[in-house]
Amino acid sequence: MSDYNFAYLDEQTKRMIRRAILKGLAIPGYQVPFASREMPMPYGWGTGGVQVSAATLTPDDTFKVIDQGADDTTNAVSIRKFFEKTAGVATTEEASAASVIQTRHRIPEDELREDQILVYQVPIPEPLRFLEPSEVETRKMHSLEEYGLMHVKLYEDIAKHGAIATSYAYPVKVEGRYVMDPSPIPKFDNPKMEMAGIQLFGAGREQRIYALPPYCQVVSLDFEDFPFEASKADHACDMCGATDSYLDEVIMDDAGNRMFVCSDTDYCASRRKAGHVGAQGTPFEETAA
Amino acid sequence: MDADVLKGGFADAPIEAAHAFRAAMTAIARPGKIETLKGAVPPAPMSVAAGTLVLTLCDPDTPVFLVGEWDCQPVRDWIAFHVGAPIVGAAEAMFAIGDWAGLAPHTQFAIGTPEYPDRSATLIVECDALKADGAVLRGPGIKDTASMGLPEVDAFQMNAMLFPLGLDFFFTSGDQVSALPRTTKVEAA
Numbered sequence: 458m459s460d461y462n463f464a465y466l467d468e469q470t471k472r473m474i475r476r477a478i479l480k481g482l483a484i485p486g487y488q489v490p491f492a493s494r495e496m497p498m499p500y501g502w503g504t505g506g507v508q509v510s511a512a513t514l515t516p517d518d519t520f521k522v523i524d525q526g527a528d529d530t531t532n533a534v535s536i537r538k539f540f541e542k543t544a545g546v547a548t549t550e551e552a553s554a555a556s557v558i559q560t561r562h563r564i565p566e567d568e569l570r571e572d573q574i575l576v577y578q579v580p581i582p583e584p585l586r587f588l589e590p591s592e593v594e595t596r597k598m599h600s601l602e603e604y605g606l607m608h609v610k611l612y613e614d615i616a617k618h619g620a621i622a623t624s625y626a627y628p629v630k631v632e633g634r635y636v637m638d639p640s641p642i643p644k645f646d647n648p649k650m651e652m653a654g655i656q657l658f659g660a661g662r663e664q665r666i667y668a669l670p671p672y673c674q675v676v677s678l679d680f681e682d683f684p685f686e687a688s689k690a691d692h693a694c695d696m697c698g699a700t701d702s703y704l705d706e707v708i709m710d711d712a713g714n715r716m717f718v719c720s721d722t723d724y725c726a727s728r729r730k731a732g733h734v735g736a737q738g739t740p741f742e743e744t745a746a
Numbered sequence: 747m748d749a750d751v752l753k754g755g756f757a758d759a760p761i762e763a764a765h766a767f768r769a770a771m772t773a774i775a776r777p778g779k780i781e782t783l784k785g786a787v788p789p790a791p792m793s794v795a796a797g798t799l800v801l802t803l804c805d806p807d808t809p810v811f812l813v814g815e816w817d818c819q820p821v822r823d824w825i826a827f828h829v830g831a832p833i834v835g836a837a838e839a840m841f842a843i844g845d846w847a848g849l850a851p852h853t854q855f856a857i858g859t860p861e862y863p864d865r866s867a868t869l870i871v872e873c874d875a876l877k878a879d880g881a882v883l884r885g886p887g888i889k890d891t892a893s894m895g896l897p898e899v900d901a902f903q904m905n906a907m908l909f910p911l912g913l914d915f916f917f918t919s920g921d922q923v924s925a926l927p928r929t930t931k932v933e934a935a
Binding site (some may be wrong): 463465468469471472473474475477478479480481482483484485488489490512513514515516517587596597599600601632634653655667668670671672673674714 | 753759760761763764765768771772774775776802803804805807808824833835840859860861862863866868885886888889909910912914928929
């Protein structure tokens with residue numbers, strides 16, 4: 458008896474998480490409380506997403522983990538290894554080959570299909586938390602649909618900066634009812650949330666699960682005269698030349714040189730494999746690390 | 747206690763429950779879609795799909811309400827042995843199992859509170875057959891429209907008007923399941 462139970466968690470815990478996921482899907486955007494367990498990783502490393510993935514995975518799944526779009530960062534590698542060990546699932550770095558994708562702070566550039574599930578790691582699930590610290594109050598605000606404070610916050614952005622300066626975790630309204638925190642994805646990704654796949658959100662420390670069924674209406678909050686804009690760095694990827702992907706800015710040296718590269722490493726690599734070369738890129742070689 | 751009560755559980759609980767949950771989740775995320783749900787072999791009159799849902803979602807934390815023919819000793823014993831869920835009255839139930847007529851009136855179930863709309867009952871409605879055509883469905887999880895055979899339309903229209911409160915429904919027949927969450931807008935075809 459040295460094996461883990463399939464996908465680490467015990468069955469009663471998974472049932473509790475599964476019930477929360479089903480209620481979350483039935484009430485899109487509403488944060489369902491759940492009895493989050495301690496996981497063998499610190500809070501802030503995706504304990505919520507890991508628990509949701511553990512309750513969702515089957516042995517037939519192919520699992521992909523991204524951290525800010527990258528498959529090869531510490532958080533992504535460790536979570537991928539965790540499920541390789543405890544669930545024995547196949548893993549991949551290709552977005553199109555994955556059936557379950559756990560993500561920290563990005564939505565893959567490739568459009569998700571109906572048979573794919575996206576699991577988000579969420580640090581602070583309550584969009585109103587920085588405006589109203591009391592859980593009792595924010596819960597009442599959600600129940601009364603009292604979201605004026607959020608619009609005041611966006612208005613103050615405009616008053617101070619001349620534009621809505623919120624660039625990530627940009628609040629959305631789901632099906633005209635609940636204001637939801639899309640997790641700290643860049644606002645560039647917000648329009649992608651109306652997708653064909655199922656989206657599940659897990660916040661471990663805050664003990665909340667919420668969800669979006671496919672084709673769910675997700676509207677980024679804005680004003681008529683200051684409409685929402687899905688912005689990105691005004692540049693093409695220096696590796697693959699893509700002009701439609703979200704970019705990371707990388708400082709190259711002390712002399713102020715920098716380059717912009719796709720945040721989604723799989724998207725960038727598949728474009729380079731297809732022969733696209735950016736301004737500072739080199740043609741793709743199979744041996745390149 | 748009859749020895750048959752001990753039979754009919756999952757042979758490999760973690761794996762079968764994982765597959766069953768994915769089918770149930772797909773059903774509720776895509777109203778009208780019919781999924782296969784099997785693994786459990788509950789005593790009659792409970793269907794394989796309903797029994798599998800019970801094994802996948804119910805445990806000592808989830809009070810269950812049984813109606814009509816489903817409220818019989820073999821079913822009670824089976825749930826007690828495999829799941830350990832308390833059998834309760836309609837108002838306290840998190841899950842209710844039975845046929846459509848037996849589950850009426852639907853106002854007897856918990857629909858959640860404005861602060862906690864998730865504290866609402868899930869009804870597992872046993873049907874003779876699941877039909878893909880019938881009422882027209884619109885709402886989250888549905889691209890344009892979907893269709894689904896429903897026992898009636900009014901009750902689901904009333905339920906949708908309660909949103910974000912309301913009941914969520916699974917429909918089961920044999921090893922098939924489909925679902926209707928409270929968000930779905932139903933129109934007679």
